[in-house]
Amino acid sequence: MAGVIRLQSSYLIRRLIPALNQRGISTSKKNSETATIATQQAKTEPTTIATNKNWVSYGFEKTSEADDKRNMHSIFFVSVTLCLVGLGFAWAYMPDYSLRDWAQREAFLELRRREAQGLPLIDPNLIDPSKIQLPSESELGDTEIIV
Structure with a gap:
């Protein structure tokens, strides 16, 4: 039933919104090129050369790709191996x-x-009944006894 509903809804969406039917295919070999603006720099300023234009940082280091990868791998090693595996092992074999x-x-x-x-x-007689001293009827009085 869910498959029929999905089929109908996708058919209706394609019929009502024709822009979804268009699929753009790029055949350009320029997928690694980026647009840049040429600016004039003074000759005294050192120019920085980016080693990899397509590098996306993991969030640990913004300037060095090698440091970023090393920090990411070390943090994930510590968090997964030592925390999850080590603490799981300790919890499983804890006395x-x-x-x-x-x-x-x-x-x-x-x-x-x-x-x-x-x-x-x-x-049924875990304790010998002769050793148990129960209160008398007069001591109980009007106390309700639930058995």
Whole structure:
């Protein structure tokens, strides 16, 4: 359904806006030339020669292409390799401070021991009932007891 809607909308756009149907193809070999304005410079000023007219800075260095690339590569190496990979490795192999893995292992060992001895998996009388002292009816009074 979405494909039909896309097909209809692209057909309508091409029919309603004929400028979109025109596709300009350039066959010129002058894609690296740029327009410049000739200015007269004093002979005492040193002229700077651009090594690459089409260089677009990565944003780390505005004057030197080599420094710009070196800074970009070093920053991305540090951010990706050391931060993402290093911190991910440290987080994955960090010790279990809450002892969750130990508690789960102990629970499985206890379940296996109880199954082997034929005991119930969870004992309803974990604490011996003779050791528990409950309040009397007079001490409870009108307290609501929710079981």
